[in-house]
Amino acid sequence: MKRADFSPLPDTKINLKDYDPDFHEDWNKQTAKDETDRLQERIQDLQERLYAEGKQALLIVVQAMDTGGKDGLIKKVFSGVNPQGVTVTSFKAPTPEELARDFLWRIHRHAPAKGFIGIFNRSHYEDVLVVRVNKLVPTEVWKSRYDHINAFERLLVESGTRILKFYLHISKAEQKERLLARLDNPNKHWKFSLGDLPVRERWDDYMKAYEDALTRCNTEYAPWHIVPANRKWYRDLFVTQVILKTLEAMNPRFPPAEAGLDQVVIPD
Ligand code: AMP
Ligand code: MG
Numbered sequence: 001m002k003r004a005d006f007s008p009l010p011d012t013k014i015n016l017k018d019y020d021p022d023f024h025e026d027w028n029k030q031t032a033k034d035e036t037d038r039l040q041e042r043i044q045d046l047q048e049r050l051y052a053e054g055k056q057a058l059l060i061v062v063q064a065m066d067t068g069g070k071d072g073l074i075k076k077v078f079s080g081v082n083p084q085g086v087t088v089t090s091f092k093a094p095t096p097e098e099l100a101r102d103f104l105w106r107i108h109r110h111a112p113a114k115g116f117i118g119i120f121n122r123s124h125y126e127d128v129l130v131v132r133v134n135k136l137v138p139t140e141v142w143k144s145r146y147d148h149i150n151a152f153e154r155l156l157v158e159s160g161t162r163i164l165k166f167y168l169h170i171s172k173a174e175q176k177e178r179l180l181a182r183l184d185n186p187n188k189h190w191k192f193s194l195g196d197l198p199v200r201e202r203w204d205d206y207m208k209a210y211e212d213a214l215t216r217c218n219t220e221y222a223p224w225h226i227v228p229a230n231r232k233w234y235r236d237l238f239v240t241q242v243i244l245k246t247l248e249a250m251n252p253r254f255p256p257a258e259a260g261l262d263q264v265v266i267p268d
Helices: 029-053 070-077 124-128 139-143 145-158 172-184 186-191 196-201 203-216 232-250
Strands: 057-064 086-090 117-121 161-169 224-228
Touching (some): 029 070, 029 232, 057 070, 057 124, 070 117, 070 161, 070 232, 124 145, 124 203, 145 161, 161 232, 172 186, 224 232
Parallel strands (some): 161 224
C-alpha cells in the first residue's frame, strides 16, 4: 500500500486488515519529529489567520480503540496553537439528559464556531461503534444512523465548516503493549480502566463496526483518514500533514485593516 491509500476515496470498501498499522514510508523517529515540528509552525500561522478572519471553521474528529493515541495526538499536534481559537470536546457515555434526545443533539452544540478549530475526542461515531457492539439500541436504530451522520456532516460543511476525520489504527498486539505500559507506570494508572478489557475482548466486532463506519461515512465533503498509528511519531506526522494541507486550501486571510490606519497618531 502507498501513502495515498490511507486516505481512501468515497465508496471504497474498507477492510482494515489491508491497512498496515506499522506503515511509515521512509520516515524514522527523528526525521518525522523534525518534519512535524516544522509543519506545526505553519499550522500555527494559519490558525491565527482563521481566527482573525472569522468566516470558516474546521472540525477534526478523532476516533480510535483504547490506547490508540487520541490524547497524545491532540496534545502534540495542537501544542503551540493559540488556545483561544481551539475547542476540544471529549465525548463520554451519554448522560440521561442526552439519552432523552436524538444522538446528534449533544454533538451539534459542540460544533466549532466560525474562526475556530474544533476537535472531537470521540464523537457521534461512538453511536455506531460501542453502541452497536454492546447492543445498546435495536439494530434498525444504529443502522439508520449512517445516513443521519452523512446528512449532519453535510449540513455543517454547507454552513462553512471543513471536516476531517481520523481513525488511529493500531494493532491488537500494540494495544497489549500499551495497556501493559499503563499498568507498569503509576502515573498512567488513571488512564487504565478495567472496563477497557471487555472492549479488547470484542476487538473483531469493533473492527467490523469501524469498517462499516469508515466505508459508509467516507464522503467527499467529510473524508476519513486511516492513520497508521503503531508508531506515534508517524501518526503525528500523518495527521499534521493532512491538517496543514486542509488549512492551506481553506486559505484564511487576515481581514482588511480599518480605513485610515496610516493616518493614526498615538497620543503621548
Ligand atoms: P475515555 O475516552 O477513555 O474517557 O472513555 C470514554 C468512554 O465513553 C468510552 O468507553 C466510550 O466508549 C464511551 N462513550 C462515548 N460515547 C458513547 C456513546 N455515545 N454511547 C456509549 N458510550 C459512549
Ligand atoms: Mg479510556
